[in-house]
Amino acid sequence: MKNFIQHHPWKVIEETFHPLWNRVSESLFSLGNGNMGHRGNFEEGYSGETLQGHYVAGVYYPDKTRVGWWKIGYPEYFAKVLNAPAWIGIGIELDEEPVDLARMKVERFWRELDMRTGTLTRTFAATTAGGKAVEVTACRFCSMARKELGLIRYRLTSKNFNGRITLTLDADADVKNQDANYDEKFWREVSRKVTDQYIIITAATLKTDFHVSTGTAYRIFLNGKPVSLQPEIAEREKYAAHRISIAVQAGDTIEIVKYGVIASSFNHSKQNVELHCHRLLDELRGIPFEQLHNEHIQRWEEIWRDCDITIEGDAAAQQGIRFAIFHLMQTYTGEDERLNIGPKGFTGEKYGGSTYWDTEAYCLPFYMSTAGQHVARNLLLYRYRHLPKAIENARKLGFENGAALYPMVTMNGEECHNEWEITFEEIHRNGAIAYAIYDYVRYTGDEEYLTDYGLEVLLALSRFWSQRVNWSDAKGGYVMLGVTGPNEYENNVNNNWYTNYIARWTLTYTLEVLAWARKHAGDKTRALTEKAGLRADEEKCWQDIIEKLYLPEDPTRGIFLQQDGFLDKELRTVDSLKPAERPLNQHWSWDRILRSCFIKQADVLQGLYFFEDHFDREVIRKNFDFYEPMTVHESSLSPCVHAILACSLGYLHKAYEMFLRTARLDLDDYNNDTEDGLHVTSMAGTWMSLVKGFGGMRVKDGRLYLNPIVPGPWQSYSFRILFRNRVLRITAKQGTEATVKLESGNPIEIQLGDKILNVQ
Numbered sequence: 001m002k003n004f005i006q007h008h009p010w011k012v013i014e015e016t017f018h019p020l021w022n023r024v025s026e027s028l029f030s031l032g033n034g035n036m037g038h039r040g041n042f043e044e045g046y047s048g049e050t051l052q053g054h055y056v057a058g059v060y061y062p063d064k065t066r067v068g069w070w071k072i073g074y075p076e077y078f079a080k081v082l083n084a085p086a087w088i089g090i091g092i093e094l095d096e097e098p099v100d101l102a103r104m105k106v107e108r109f110w111r112e113l114d115m116r117t118g119t120l121t122r123t124f125a126a127t128t129a130g131g132k133a134v135e136v137t138a139c140r141f142c143s144m145a146r147k148e149l150g151l152i153r154y155r156l157t158s159k160n161f162n163g164r165i166t167l168t169l170d171a172d173a174d175v176k177n178q179d180a181n182y183d184e185k186f187w188r189e190v191s192r193k194v195t196d197q198y199i200i201i202t203a204a205t206l207k208t209d210f211h212v213s214t215g216t217a218y219r220i221f222l223n224g225k226p227v228s229l230q231p232e233i234a235e236r237e238k239y240a241a242h243r244i245s246i247a248v249q250a251g252d253t254i255e256i257v258k259y260g261v262i263a264s265s266f267n268h269s270k271q272n273v274e275l276h277c278h279r280l281l282d283e284l285r286g287i288p289f290e291q292l293h294n295e296h297i298q299r300w301e302e303i304w305r306d307c308d309i310t311i312e313g314d315a316a317a318q319q320g321i322r323f324a325i326f327h328l329m330q331t332y333t334g335e336d337e338r339l340n341i342g343p344k345g346f347t348g349e350k351y352g353g354s355t356y357w358d359t360e361a362y363c364l365p366f367y368m369s370t371a372g373q374h375v376a377r378n379l380l381l382y383r384y385r386h387l388p389k390a391i392e393n394a395r396k397l398g399f400e401n402g403a404a405l406y407p408m409v410t411m412n413g414e415e416c417h418n419e420w421e422i423t424f425e426e427i428h429r430n431g432a433i434a435y436a437i438y439d440y441v442r443y444t445g446d447e448e449y450l451t452d453y454g455l456e457v458l459l460a461l462s463r464f465w466s467q468r469v470n471w472s473d474a475k476g477g478y479v480m481l482g483v484t485g486p487n488e489y490e491n492n493v494n495n496n497w498y499t500n501y502i503a504r505w506t507l508t509y510t511l512e513v514l515a516w517a518r519k520h521a522g523d524k525t526r527a528l529t530e531k532a533g534l535r536a537d538e539e540k541c542w543q544d545i546i547e548k549l550y551l552p553e554d555p556t557r558g559i560f561l562q563q564d565g566f567l568d569k570e571l572r573t574v575d576s577l578k579p580a581e582r583p584l585n586q587h588w589s590w591d592r593i594l595r596s597c598f599i600k601q602a603d604v605l606q607g608l609y610f611f612e613d614h615f616d617r618e619v620i621r622k623n624f625d626f627y628e629p630m631t632v633h634e635s636s637l638s639p640c641v642h643a644i645l646a647c648s649l650g651y652l653h654k655a656y657e658m659f660l661r662t663a664r665l666d667l668d669d670y671n672n673d674t675e676d677g678l679h680v681t682s683m684a685g686t687w688m689s690l691v692k693g694f695g696g697m698r699v700k701d702g703r704l705y706l707n708p709i710v711p712g713p714w715q716s717y718s719f720r721i722l723f724r725n726r727v728l729r730i731t732a733k734q735g736t737e738a739t740v741k742l743e744s745g746n747p748i749e750i751q752l753g754d755k756i757l758n759v760q
């Protein structure tokens with residue numbers, strides 16, 4: 001855990017330069033706008049430790065699978081989020097010496113991300129080995145108002161240097177992914193247009209042939225006055241730059257305003273990408289920085305007005321929750337149902353593809369309550385559109401009759417994960433997809449979704465589960481062998497309670513929805529079941545599995561068993577581990593981890609969180625008390641679920657600890673892996689820990705239910721949610737009763753604690 005980010009309610013601040021943690025900071029200071037994003041790389045370049053990262057939504061590369069032992073069923077490729085062409089470069093030479101913080105004496109350094117305005121600012125004072133001193137203030141944003149635009153204002157003052165400053169203003173498509181199976185570059189050049197005014201490089205991804213045009217233009221000012229200098233053009237394949245040399249005296253300030261436009265064939269026809277980029281660049285480069293910045297700030301103001309959460313009395317928590325909301329909003333804006341939320345968003349390459357079960361299990365509630373029903377529906381439709389591929393995926397593994405197995409990781413519906421214990425065995429992801437349909441309908445009341453789309457998905461999921469179980473004479477029930485539950489620190493286990501439970505629930509829910517649909521939309525349902533070829537004996541078989549599916553438990557302890565063999569393990573609690581052994585995945589052999597009782601993330605408890613109404617409090621308590629002390633929370637998705645359960649069990653101290661852990665996971669680098677990118681999907685869990693945890697938000701029988709509690713260190717907190725065409729503000733203060741205010745929409749009856757209120 002690191003502690004170098006200053007606590008501030010609206011800003012992320014790094015007060016001094018930490019070269020050793022530069023990659024962590026690059027992740028923390030990432031910017032995006034739903035369409036593109038950049039890590040916090042330095043404009044002037046950096047020869048020290050860095051992970052260069054620029055990303056364009058929907059653009060990926062299918063990197064041919066590389067494994068030691070090929071297993072039938074493996075996908076041919078792993079879809080990689082691509083490090084895309086960069087436009088941010090502003091190289092600087094002071095006579096012959098480069099401005100490069102890795103090689104300079106840094107006297108002063110300050111970097112701040114203002115989350116209120118979505119603006120990244122960095123100032124430093126540094127001196128070269130030859131004694132040339134400069135001061136720099138670089139400010140940049142990724143426009144939320146114009147999704148294909150990014151802008152930089154870079155000011156450099158010479159402190160003591162009289163000579164020539166040479167600027168290299170470039171666009172660079174000659175980039176590499178750190179994560180490349182065959183050490184190849186994934187881009188080829190399509191065209192390169194370089195004039196005295198601008199540079200546009202169009203590059204295409206190998207195999208997938210996405211075309212991306214990266215255009216850049218700039219304006220330069222010397223001591224506030226525009227200067228127009230003839231650039232020297234430097235070009236090579238996939239790269240072009242303008243080199244400009246300016247004579248300066250000590251005290252002079254050069255300002256560069258650099259425009260970056262990214263257009264991709266994900267949104268435009270290939271023939272038009274370059275033209276579109278050109279037109280946009282022409283249109284935008286005449287507009288002053290301030291004007292474009294103001295538009296962007298205004299958009300952020302609107303976002304914050306709709307979904308800010310305030311916490312009084314705890315700057316660390318306040319910063320953490322805003323950091324989460326900020327990143328979620330700049331990763332996915334919900335207009336395009338082809339897009340999704342990658343675990344790293346636009347902040348790193350790790351995890352490859354864009355969609356995991358994280359979307360359904362964690363992100364959906366956040367977007368449903370803050371961005372609204374249509375955005376949540378788009379997230380569901382994403383999976384609906386991928387149903388044929390999920391059926392194909394299951395078929396490859398030997399399943400029949402329209403059974404669907406959704407991929408563990410995907411970009412376009414195809415599986416692209418290739419570790420057998422996860423690809424073939426971590427099948428609980430199918431359960432989260434069914435649960436999301438239920439969660440969406442429960443929250444929005446949009447029952448039509450079921451007959452239009454949801455039921456078709458549910459039928460295919462139920463077919464999968466019914467073929468994945470087998471009858472066991474020994475157990476006298478159906479069992480599910482060889483799975484990996486959410487806890488990836490155990491593989492190939494039998495009867496993972498969570499997976500069995502969510503499978504059984506999916507079958508039950510499918511039959512319920514089927515019965516409801518037959519009653520309410522008979523013709524549509526008949527057409528649907530005929531199309532799916534659903535047979536009466538399938539429904540009977542599902543019912544039989546519901547009644548006879550084996551669920552491991554230990555009646556003596558009153559707990560559900562994570563899997564059949566869990567109690568054979570040496571049971572130890574996390575407090576018996578030495579700090580130097582944590583995180584386990586960076587210190588223990590995998591073999592040791594797999595045999596240990598230590599749990600990566602909520603597993604049985606994930607089920608109790610999803611289905612809390614199925615269990616009484618004492619059962620939840622016993623399971624929490626048993627499993628939480630063995631949980632190392634080495635998945636970012638873990639602390640939030642524990643925070644929510646701890647709140648409902650009245651374990652306020654634990655809930656607060658878990659809240660800080662999820663809210664500050666990246667800010668304090670708890671798991672020592674923020675350098676690879678931020679844990680964006682888990683940030684939705686941070687939001688859930690506050691709203692569902694402390695706020696106690698639930699929906700029961702179509703009614704909104706709230707039960708706010710205020711953790712000790714906080715004076716108050718307040719959040720806003722969208723619920724069935726209403727906007728509600730919930731405020732909870734220490735020592736007084738919480739309030740719910742209707743900010744727009746018709747009066748609504750809700751439950752606050754044990755009281756029914758008519759909010760108007």
Ligand code: BGC
Nearest residue numbers: 343356357358488635637681
């Ligand atoms: C977790 C998975 C998660 C993935 C992406 C893994 O570390 O164990 O549950 O889906 O990260 O966030």
